[in-house]
Amino acid sequence: MQDPLKGRRLLLERISDAANTAPDALARIALYIVNDPEAVLTLSIADFAHDARSGSASVIRFCRMLGFSGFREFRIALCSEIERRKAFQLAKRAAPKDVSLSPRVASLATALQDSIVASARAFDDLQICDLAKRVRAARRVEVFGTGPSSICADILATRLIWLGLPVHSSGSASMAHGLARALDPSSVAIGISLLGHNEETKNFLNIARKTGAYTIAISSRASGEVAEAADEVILFSPVGAWRVPGSAMHVPSVVLLTEYLCLCLEEAEALRSDQ
Template sequence: MTSEPTPSGMAPFGKGVFLHMQHRLATLPEALARVCRFALETPELVVRMSLADLARQSGSGEASVIRFCRALGFEGFREFRVALAADIAYQQGNPPKPSSDLAERLCAALRSTSEHAAPETLRRTAALLLAAPHVDVFGAGLSGMLAGMVAYRLARIGLLARAFSDPVVSDEVTLSRHRGSVALLVTETGLTLRNEQFLSLARDRGARTVAITGHAQKELQALCDEVLVASPLMPLPERGELGPVIAKLFLCDLLVQEVVHLRSSGAGL
């Protein structure tokens, strides 16, 4: 299961519409997702379109456009279009500065991640970790380095957690696991072939599966008991940029806080 953003998670008017669309994209039904992708790719066109034009250009019906706008917390298409235009104007009126722009992008991603991290999802995930005899954390590339930090953080609160970035070693360890263990995937890109193999093998062995990701695709959600989504940086980061790591570490600390709370209250026992 995954955390569902709510209209209350919207940023102040004129800021955050792009972030909110990016965060919701993977969780929307396909007809609404087509509208979302079109708005993300061509926002300057969308603000000049009528409802009928957007429905036709995005390949969805007018009713789907209205449902998309309401899913983002707007009363209708007009309100969405005005807010989108304000967000475009805000971004164009604030030319990037080397340090302050990066700080704002990081802060916006952290705020969005915090607003969309559903307490019940964190609570269920923390309960899985607290009950697990082992927690195996896997990531590849930069996510492999991040997996090591996540495993370290979990180990510091007394959980038996280890990180793996080598797929062969990961498979060998996973084959020895039993029901109740947790396989935790850390990924920015979502479901790759390697990630799918890690999760599928873990489920075959009876382990519970969790993902901390920047992209909550439906295919990834189908392989996981719980999915925690880190909001992306906007504009989207270039290859090799370290910014996306910050929101995932923040999610890890939120999760650790919930584990500590459950342990102290006895609710996870």
């Protein structure tokens, strides 16, 4: 089985280089990560900075040096790389010796598994529960995405509709922009964008925000035009290097988020029924 990470410049390799080349404060951070990368996944930025004998500001600088907007986005990428390696090693050990598995299929399957696990770790339980409350209380919910993200929008909208909620999704940008103008402070607008730079999704959220609607971006990027147009951002993990136009590799992570949100809604409804 071919290693899907082979031949790529890995995040941990870049961190290892930083341990030898970065200024002292940043080198200490890099060395701490190299020595125990999994420990980072469970720490807050304050605890991580303390353990790495550094400061929170230095941690932010280190993350930005590697191309991330902040510690949370860096931690998601690190988790993604760790889980990707674990999944590959597990699949390699478990594969029957007399069965030939296509390296291409193995790479895609490993990447998808990694993305789902990394996204699950990244989701904030309180944030999702708060979104469930907002959606439940909303007079109207509009969901929008383009390309493969429009599939995600349809999945999310359909799932919520079956719970009896007033949710709508339009695959047409002009229609979605028009519907967004009719929202008000009792409404919720959700824009889905893999890389967070989609112009039509950004405009959808900007229009909805001007009406007073609460706006939410679902994206793999905590920074960018779509995130800046929203009141809050729910992050999921991208899938390794498969950031190509038209790729649907992020759909499973959004499906996971959809089911997680609906579980929160169903549990809240059951709790109210018992009272």
